[in-house]
Amino acid sequence: MRRTDGQSNTSRKDLPKRNFRFSSGDVFILLVIVCFCIFLIAGMWVRTNLSRDSAPYVRITKDGQVLLLKPLSDFSEPVDYLISGERGSMNIYISSEKVCVTDSSCPDKICMHQGDLVRPGDGAVCLPNRVVVEIVSGSSGDSEGKVDVVSK
Amino acid sequence: MNKRRTAYDLTKTAMMLALALVLSILEAWLLPKGIIPVPGFKLGLANIALLVTLYSVGRKEALLVAVLRSLLLLAFGGNIVGFVFSLLGGICAWATMCVVVDLPKVSIFGTSIAGAATHGIGQIIAALLLTRTFFVLLYLPYLILLGSAAGALVAFLTIPVVKALDHIGNEMIQ
């Protein structure tokens, strides 16, 4: 009666089958996951490397709305960009070399721990404030970079 | 005996819920800050409880554990962001594990790893919903690979628990 391999319970129809030994199906699952990741990483690698020669842009998004999209080269004079909202406030330092979150009212401060954002693909996310700060390559929406402000 | 079994199942589910809660909190404690660059993301060590429930109680109860865990975490001073993350992650993991566990030649390892990987996908969906920015997708492969490693560990730790529960159960019911 004291069977420790767990077979005693499998008689109940709603319980899944017990297989505690690494099997061939597991290898297949692992392969699928690894392939998926390689595919994703390759896609991102291609995206950042194809656009390497174009200018880096800083993009700040809040609640999915783009607050700022400008080439880093515009910031030869560094700027402190403040965001304030009902959820909290953030201070983002932008210069032509780097972007970083210097202050945030969120409890975990993970966005500040991200450090300097330098190349396209770098980014910092602040979920409590719903703010994403990222560096993108110039191909996307360059037209907004040439102007100081957009009327819409 | 049927009544006994029902009571025993209930006890197991409750135990696992408690375990899930402890593991969730423990995970936030143990992982050094900065390893996971997005707030709210979890590797899913709490999946141990989910997996044990799935194997030794049933599918419905496993879903119950996943949902109640998120709710209780919220009640115990969690924030709404963390709640959305753990809920979506938990439900995705549960759905995947329920499907994968029935596939031929798949052991507890495959089930756990698949669950952990989709746990990550669920969290990314939550992040997408919250930020409405595709930027968070960059974290996806990173999260899936880390999660899968954690998934293997989870499976390894789950086996003795399921066996022990069976052992206790057999003694009690006999």
Next chain:
Amino acid sequence: MRSAIWTKECNKLPSHKKEPAPCASAGGRAFICLALIFSILMSTLLTSCKKTPKKTISLFALDTYVTLTVEGKEAEKAISEGTAFISEMEGKFSRQREDSEISLLNASSKDEPVTLSEETYLLLKTVCELSEKTEGAFDPTIAPLMDLWGFGTDAPGVPKEEEIRRTLSKIDYRKIHLLSGNRAYVDPDTAIDLGGAAKGYIGDLLMEKIRSFDVKRVILDLGGNVSVWDRSSEVTVGIASPLEASGLLCTYSSPKNETVSVITSGAYERFFEEDGVRYGHIMDTKTGRPVTTDLLSATVISSDGTKGDCFSTTLFALGSEKAKEFAVREGIDCILCMENGTLWVSSSLKGKVHAQDGWTIEYFA
């Protein structure tokens, strides 16, 4: 992808503050001294760079995203004053707030007129004058119609024809009665929504306020309503394309040391769809339905943001032919965007407006 760990490692690379391990030789000591001096110099240089006279703030106010950019010695002070001013004005003009002056005005009657603040009274007066000028095409008493169509709520929808007709009778700017001593009342069957002019007006006042500080460049963006001023150089303002999300129609360069507001109206930002038909948020005060127009957007460039805000809406609603007539008659500088890719630009703007790819400029006078 780059994770936190990688970026952190990158941070360590250019650390000039790190000195090499001490070594015994004199040359080594000299090197350490040099490195120390160099690193101190560098760090002072870097910190001095960080003190910037340029400040930008983004906040959610007036039902939209507001971004203020100020450059100059007192930028920080000007910005915090400006932010406070915006919330003060929002408290006066918002129809959503029950204690706002506009809400009080909407609850007023002939027997109980309300006393308004200077700003609100002035805005109301300007708006009534402008309504008269546009022969009611622009009307601040549009609120009941907006409510009927459900704009500003989560569930907009097409109302019944009969309801539209009934609501139309409520819409008439002549139902606003301005009395002496900043007092006013509205007829009980109607309601005022200053959404079509308040942002332009607030922009004007805000610009005045911020310019009273020691600043040299001010760019205000109140949810797409732009106001700019720069003491010594031009400011380039882009006009958003109604067709693609981050594309532009054209750019406009504002003359230096002049306050210019650039305000665009169109139905491409706020609309809803029902049964495949798109309904924009700008209403025709004659039919009570969203305007049918051959314009995609209308932009007014003027020194007066309140006028600009009202007229851009009016021009858009009028359609290209009537809009051109109206603009010439009132002396408005504008850019009208047609569906076929033509931009009708006032001839007084010649040389200041540059079209983007895919759009061609034609002047009218």
